[in-house]
Ligand SMILES: Nc1ncnc2c1ncn2[C@@H]1O[C@H](COP(=O)(O)OP(=O)(O)OP(=O)(O)O)[C@@H](O)[C@H]1O
Ligand SMILES: O=P(O)(O)OC[C@H]1O[C@H](OP(=O)(O)OP(=O)(O)O)[C@H](O)[C@@H]1O
């Protein structure tokens with residue numbers, strides 16, 4: 001039976017559980033459940049703290065787990081990224097009081113508050129910058145105002161928390177992070193894991209594409225299918241009116257409005273967009 005670690009709390013937990021549910025696995029019913037047996041899929045899910053998941057995977061007590069790239073690297077564990085999952089995207093950055101620092105060299109000799117000491121020390125060591133780290137569990141943004149540190153290194157998504165604390169990012173980003181499925185070399189070839197990966201990829205693809213249907217005059221078909229070439233090739237079906245055909249094609253969700261405009265321009269009508277639930281491409 002495949003053993004998978006899933007975040008039990010924090011920003012990673014809900015999207016990870018939704019992704020698994022959409023991929024056809026049993027969803028967690030209550031927030032207090034620690035272990036969940038999914039007999040139909042031959043998988044056991046363990047709900048653990050996101051920061052601890054790399055440790056369990058590294059020890060081989062579970063076959064794989066979902067955590068953040070930043071947490072994986074900070075754990076220093078010998079687990080590897082198997083599949084990026086596209087949610088909980090953030091950057092990991094240095095930030096200091098507005099106007100105080102502009103360059104990485106400004107960090108030398110200063111105190112950096114962070115929850116990710118290993119990640120920060122490795123970054124500084126690579127660049128030969130000497131500075132002290134102050135470990136804090138959370139709310140790192142408050143540390144500068146409270147006099148515990150001169151700058152911070154923390155997760156930034158919208159930047160709202162930084163602004164509220166009177167801080168601004170500076171220097172190059174330390175890391176671009178997102179949720180990732182991790183495993184070890186010993187388990188990377190597990191058949192159950194390959195099934196999980198295929199299903200997760202199916203959900204992610206379905207989320208990033210939509211299905212587009214439209215009718216177009218036969219003599220404009222070549223123009224329309226250039227706009228929506230699909231994955232393999234668009235489906236073209238006859239209509240009762242022999243001068244028109246119906247076309248169905250997958251298109252990237254991000255492009256859908258532009259493509260609808262372009263199709264209309266070349267004469268397509270009745271352009272419909274619908275959601276995909278899952279797919280195997
Ligand atoms: N605002 C955010 N946007 C995107 N990802 C985030 C955000 N905050 C934290 N993360 C990601 O979540 C993971 C950290 O999870 P963790 O549960 O330790 O902290 P959290 O989500 O901040 O929850 P909490 O602090 O409430 O326990 C990291 O991978 C981090 O990059
Ligand atoms: O750029 P933003 O959109 O503001 O998001 C980033 C903030 O979100 C997380 O904090 P969280 O709320 O989890 O609190 P914590 O610091 O106690 O972990 C993270 O640690 C940052 O502080």
Ligand SMILES: [Mg+2]
Pocket residue numbers: 138
């Ligand atoms: Mg947090």
